[in-house]
Amino acid sequence: MNLVRRRNPANVNRDTGVDQLQRSINRLFDFDWDLDRDLDLFGGVSGPSVDLMENDDTYMVRCDLPGVEKDDLDISVSGNALTIKGEKQDSSEHKDGRYYRRESWSGSFQRTITVPETVDPDAINAEMKNGVLTLTLPKKEDVKPRQITVDVK
Amino acid sequence: MATTATNKELETRRTVRPVGNIWEEEGTVMLRLEMPGVTKDNIELRIENDQLFVRGHRDMHDEDQTYVIRERVRGDFAQTYTLDDTIDRERIDARMERGILTVTLHLKEAVKPRKIEVKAR
Numbered sequence: 001m002n003l004v005r006r007r008n009p010a011n012v013n014r015d016t017g018v019d020q021l022q023r024s025i026n027r028l029f030d031f032d033w034d035l036d037r038d039l040d041l042f043g044g045v046s047g048p049s050v051d052l053m054e055n056d057d058t059y060m061v062r063c064d065l066p067g068v069e070k071d072d073l074d075i076s077v078s079g080n081a082l083t084i085k086g087e088k089q090d091s092s093e094h095k096d097g098r099y100y101r102r103e104s105w106s107g108s109f110q111r112t113i114t115v116p117e118t119v120d121p122d123a124i125n126a127e128m129k130n131g132v133l134t135l136t137l138p139k140k141e142d143v144k145p146r147q148i149t150v151d152v153k
Numbered sequence: 154m155a156t157t158a159t160n161k162e163l164e165t166r167r168t169v170r171p172v173g174n175i176w177e178e179e180g181t182v183m184l185r186l187e188m189p190g191v192t193k194d195n196i197e198l199r200i201e202n203d204q205l206f207v208r209g210h211r212d213m214h215d216e217d218q219t220y221v222i223r224e225r226v227r228g229d230f231a232q233t234y235t236l237d238d239t240i241d242r243e244r245i246d247a248r249m250e251r252g253i254l255t256v257t258l259h260l261k262e263a264v265k266p267r268k269i270e271v272k273a274r
Binding site (some may be wrong): 132 | 171172173174175176178182185187188189190194215217218219220221222223224225226250252
């Protein structure tokens with residue numbers, strides 16, 4: 001059981017004056033998409049966004065990686081740090097096209113997230129589907145929740 | 154081709170604007186939209202008058218899961234583009250691959266750049 005409450009890293013430092021101003025300006029110009037994400041008037045997309053989920057048996061990581069090939073990914077676990085490394089290539093690049101709008105990022109990326117130490121590193125399963133990476137990390141047997149009956153006398 | 158603000162229709166579901174690149178290339182205008190998690194069958198693409206509607210539906214609900222980190226954007230991807238007169242409405246191709254939707258809008262023959270040979274006498 002993890003007793004440390006995690007904060008969404010995207011929301012850390014989100015309440016500084018500059019961010020409030022940024023939000024106000026975005027609202028003014030009707031940029032009404034997700035303001036938690038670094039995709040708005042003064043922002044750029046900084047890297048792949050990650051979800052970490054938990055149930056009784058597994059941890060599950062989902063990562064949005066549109067356009068990334070399975071072979072361009074390198075996933076490693078060291079201690080309780082899970083690192084997703086890879087190369088995002090823009091297939092539309094290198095052409096002498098005239099850009100009207102260009103918002104996507106490309107190049108190498110790396111994300112490290114802390115997974116509770118209770119993961120079995122040999123049993124991690126990775127799947128790439130429709131531009132979303134799904135990692136399944138089974139919990140070790142000894143940390144699965146068990147029902148303990150307490151006799152009240 | 155100009156973009157309008159986010160699509161206001163079908164507002165029962167939350168929508169986000171997909172990350173997009175638009176460029177012109179060899180007589181076409183290319184649209185490349187990043188829609189991770191959207192399959193080919195969940196794409197809605199239609200033209201009404203001068204508006205091109207793009208919507209990618211995705212279901213992100215995972216049963217029996219508690220979130221520890223939650224950064225990914227929720228909601229459908231949606232965007233509306235205004236097409237100008239240079240776009241041939243009858244020739245629009247779309248392809249979905251690895252979470253990226255590529256739409257090829259062909260320019261009308263009349264507006265394609267032409268090279269005119271000058272004959273010397």
